[in-house]
Amino acid sequence: MTTATERRPGELTARELTRWSWRQLTSMRTALVLLLLLALAAVPGSVIPQEGVDSLAVTRWKDEHPKLTPVYERLDLFSVYDSPWFSAIYLLLVISLVGCIVPRLFVYFRAFRAEPPAAPRHLTRMPVHATFRTEQSPAEALAHARQVLGRRHRLRRTTGGDDSVAAERGHLREAGNLLFHLSVLIVLAGFAVGGLWGYQGGVILVQGSTFSNNLTQYDDFKPGGLFTTRQLDDFRFSVDDFRVEWLREGPRAGQARGFEADLSYRRGTRNPDDYTLRVNHPLEIDGTEVFLIGHGYAPVVTVRDGEGDVAYTGPTPFLPQDASFLSFGVVKAAAAKPGQIGLEGLFYPTFEMIDGDPVTVFGDDLQPTLSMLAYTGDLGLDSGASQSVYVLDKSEATLVTGEDDKPFRVDLQPGDTVDLPDGLGSVTFERVEPWIRVQISQTPGKEVALGGVVLALIGLCASLFVRPRRVWVRALASDGTDGDVPTGDGEDTMNGSGGTLVEVAVLDRSGNGETDQVLADLLEQLQEAPK
Known part of the structure; x- marks a missing residue:
């Protein structure tokens, strides 16, 4: 049991x-x-x-x-x-x-502090070895070997005897391997620091508008887990001008080749400065970076209600849907009477009719055109609930129709005005303004992450190009009288008369197959006359 x-x-x-x-x-x-x-x-x-x-x-x-x-x-x-x-x-x-x-x-x-291992008893049994005879005495041969190996190897201080020299090199290979893995931790730590103490936000700015760095100015804001509002640097900037270079010919004709925005910015109470914001060339203000990441069009639309009062006016950003900058947008006139007016539709930068279909053939605003549907009634603008400026709540609204009971489409070009049916009001397309989207971020751990990447490259190079090797040299006196049997524990390896028999062995711990050439170069140096 x-x-x-x-x-x-x-x-x-x-x-x-x-x-x-x-x-x-x-x-x-x-x-x-x-x-x-x-x-x-x-x-x-x-x-x-x-x-x-x-x-x-x-x-x-x-x-x-x-x-x-x-x-x-x-x-x-x-x-x-x-x-x-x-x-x-x-x-x-x-x-x-x-x-x-x-x-x-x-x-x-x-391992780094340990001495190189002592020479094996039989060097001639090593995979890569050689022997040669010299007229030097064993002590002189070993002294010469220490001189040659000491240039690029670490020598063993205690040999356990006086007949051999042990040396090794290549400890930096393992150091590089460890440094590479340690750098991964450093990179992860850098990202963690940025994720905890940094922040990232985005905002769309129409040409001529001004941005102040506070939370109410952002369209979207993503703070880190340990972010505090004290991290927001005191600055503001204005979009003075925006330029786009369009491709006019070739298969990519109509697409933007490059774009840049002229900014005027001010740090706190300092004097204003100017900067040209381009892609991959951010504006850095006291540790905060401002990136240019996109652009589009903002038609300036004026909506008058049935009483003739202006219910809405101003530039309205439309969001690009494709590379030709066909854009979607929403106009909301909450102050219109007797009922709210909403417009939803498309903006064509260069409008054309092809095979009966409306298309935009160029990204530049050469022939800007608005085509939208109108809605009236309760658009949910008075409820106080948060609502995206790019979404029109049509659940309680009525689609505006014409005399034929078909949806009434508001088609406008700059300077045009369209009257809405049933005396609801009118819509005027004033002009087009460009907008830019900027990303504003603070990433405190980016220097740490960059340092980790640099260390990773150094460690990778060390682990790839440093070759760990061990070298042993043994010098034995022989009388050459009986088949050249050495007086020590060496083997009967060669015939001759007197002198010193030198045994050399090389062990490559990386297995790269270059030991034969290493041995040949070493033999050449050992057989040279001592300096």
Whole structure:
């Protein structure tokens, strides 16, 4: 009969199970698997629009995929890098790397301080070896060997005898390997610092408008977990001018080749400065960076209600839908009487009719045209609920129709005015203003991450190009009287008379197959006359 304290074969106690789990987690194989999983987990963040990068693109994607949206939201695919499952992989990778690298650092430190191993008893049994005879005495031959090897090798101080020299080189290979893995931790730490203490926001600015760096000015804002409003630097800037260079010929004709915006900015109470904002050339203000990431058009529309009063006027940003800058937008006139007026439709920068279909043939605003449908009634603008400026709530509104009971379409070009049916009012297309989208961010850990990348390159080069080798040289006196049998423990290797028999062996620990050439070069140096 077995007692309760007896264990079955293979059964682990809680302590043993914990130790086994820790060893599995901190193995290099697990670290590589987690690194691969982290790379795969980042793929959705590159393919699917992210809330922290472009909330407008997320809104548009949700409108285009209403069935997939609930699934993606449940899986946090619109905010991949903040999701619990991505954070879990991230933390497990950090723990795995720390548990894998730290013990290896102590092992490497002990190996680095240890002396090269003593020469084997029979060097001629090594895979790569050679022997030669010299007229020098054994002591002179060994002294010459120490001189030659000491130039690029680390010598063994205690040999356990006076007949051999042991040397090795290439400790930096393992140091490079450790540095590479350690740099991964540094890069992860840099990203973590930026994710916790940094922030990122976006805003669309029409030419001529001004932005002040406070939370109310952002269209979307993504703070880090430890972000505080004290991190917001005191500055403001205005968009003075915006220029686009369009491709006029070739297969990409009509697409933007480059664009830039002239800004005037002010730090606190300092004098204003000017800067030309371009793609990949951000404006840096006291640690905060302003990036130019997009542009589009903002038609200036004026809506008058049935009483002739201006219910809405101003530039309205329309969002580009494709490379030709066919853009979608919404105009909301909340102050219109007797009922609110909403317009929803498309903006064509260069309008043309091709085969009976309206299209835009060029991204430049050569023939700007608005084509929108009108709605009246309750658009939900008085409810106080948050509502996207790019979405028109039509659930309680009525589509405006013409005399033929078909939807009334508002088609306008700059300077045109259209009267809405039933005395609802009128819509005027004044002109077109360009807008730019800027990303404003503060990333405190980017220098740490950059340093980690530089260290990774250094460690990778060291691990690839440094060759760890061990070299042994033994010098034995022989009388040459009986088949040249050495007086020590060497083997009968060559015939001749008197002198010193020198045995040389090379061991390459990286297995790169260059030991024959290394041995040949070493023999040439050893056989040279001592200087």
